[in-house]
Amino acid sequence: MAEQFRTCPTTGLKIHKPAETLIRVNAVAAVVCLLVGGLAALLILLTRWPAVHLLNEEWFYRLLTAHALDMLIAWIIFFEVAGLYFGATVLLNNRLPAPKVGWVAFILMIVGGALINYTVLVGEATVAFTSYVPLKASPTYYLGVILFAVGALTAVLHFFAALIVAKKEKTYEGSLPMVTFGLMCAGVIAVLTLLHGAAIYIPTFLWSLNGQWGIPNDFFPGIDPMIYRLVWWGLGHPSQQINVCAMVSMWYLIATLTTGAKPLNEKLCRTAFLLYVLFINVASEHHLLVDPALSIWHKIVNTSYVMHLAVLASMIHAFAVPAMVEVALRKKGFTKGLFEWLKKAPWGNPAFASMFISLMGFGFVGGITGVTFGTEQISIIRHNTWSITGHFHGTVVLGTTLAFMGITYYIVPLIFRRQIFSETMAKLSPYFFGGGVFIFANAMMFAGGYGVPRRHWDITFAGASIPFQFDPTVFFFIALTGLGGLLAIVGGALYVLNTVASVFIGKKIQ
Amino acid sequence: MSISVERIWWRPLDREEKIWVTIALIWCLGTFFMMPVWHVIAKQNTPNESYKVSVDDFEKLVTAFNEKYKVGMDENSGLPIVRPPAGSDVYFAGTGIWQWSSILELEAGKEYRLHISSIKGGGVEAWQHGLSIVSSKFNANFMIIPGYDYVLKITPTEAGEYGVICNEFCGIGHHLMAGKIIVKG
Known part of the structure; x- marks a missing residue:
């Protein structure tokens, strides 16, 4: 048993080798998905920018579908699985109880992801993320999603098993x-989310079989579009709450690693995590505010009282994370005035910069707009x-993605035992990426205020039989979206290149 | 080594933490109460009237409505221009071939019951669409779901031409769905 562990010379943490391998493969898969999704992002961006309008409509809608799945699902969930294994083993001095199960989960997710991408890229699943x-x-698309979800669920259950083992073996x-507590909350939400996913993707898969592979046309009845929307959003929105929980956990982890900060009051922070678990799922109803079928009081109840308790949780983290950083930095002697600690914070440390930009961006760009757009009027x-x-x-890119990028600068030395390839690239990346997404997301929101639709190949309506022109102001905001997007892509490319280079040719740490 | 955390973490909050949580909680309670309150006092709310209707039946309603109140034809698109009387039921749909069912002519200051849904309209399928009514000063968006009749009580307040575009992805012709509503003063 003992030979399955090694001790990290820098941190003194005991690392279970089979867990380490699984963390590695999941993290690598995550970064590969980020690369694929990022290339799609570049092409989509250059198409939505009317001055460039790069792709034809077919490829635009294909890549739009692929972009969402590779980013929102594949990149984030692979990374989260790596994070779960890390939180349940390395941080707890623990082993992963069944590495083979970990491999089964990984292979299911890889096969599912590959099926999804293949089906979308050959043009048999141009249905957008929400389908x-x-x-x-094509049935292979839904099958891919189901396989991926089963893999992810297996990984989450494996994480819970590891927690039980750690407890039993003291x-x-x-x-x-x-951090592990936060990840556990993410895990609970993940189980709820994936059950919703099963409830909608399995019937949809069966329905897609009608008339395929020699199966009769009336094999499975049609699915009511409103029921589909209600149940699908039980997956679609809560899956982003897994990200929120995981992201906030990373904030605490990075704050501790970069400044030595400790949570000021664990009761407060942990209660906030519990609020997410208890109240955030129903918030998915805000996607259905302008839908028929649901009564207005049903909509109001679900998007007001409970949702705002989850907002309270975010407000608590928004206080607790900067507060713990402030206390830690003041202890280091940065006590002049109100803000010396902030000025002298380790802004040159890419993990810290990522965490802080992620925190501010998630709150001010993603969070506030989410709460406002989720009201009835x-x-x-x-x-x-x-x-x-x-x-x-604002939430999943500026928030979650940037936080995950930040922690990478610690995972590479600790788990891959390689030095970061280029410090300069690492330093620049969070500012390019964060600044770019900040401009991009805000410009998009302004354009949307004029009615510019999402998921649209040509907002100049060149081919439409009835002409329509937007207020010319929108083109300014679209150009700004383009520029911000390009800046973000440069930041993202720096991150991917640097991470790949570190993992493969970075200097080995003994 | 593992990271050990003191088991006793339920110590009381500090003054700053208490102040922050109290302010945040009051804020959240405020937004919570404002949702129902605003529904009562606001002038523009999400409509609360909808019915189940078969796609074929709704198509019949749209066809009958278009024939009854048709006043002309848009040459380029071939769509009927339809002028329903004030206060009447208006049937409007997105079609399976990525068009709207008509160009509406409404009167400013008059209320209409706008029924929206999705029909095949010569196409293969009744998709989900997004009804987005847009001008440089105005923007309102509602979902169009096949099998459901969503009734929007609308009173155009200003004369002019309003764009009608689709903002829910409905297949390869999604971006061709442009139309208009003409409001006469």
């Missing part, structure tokens, strides 16, 4: 570290406009 029925993809003292103005795209790039 609203009666839009229909590998750690006292309470779970807060404002939803009428913003629903399905580009503002929504702007909002969620």
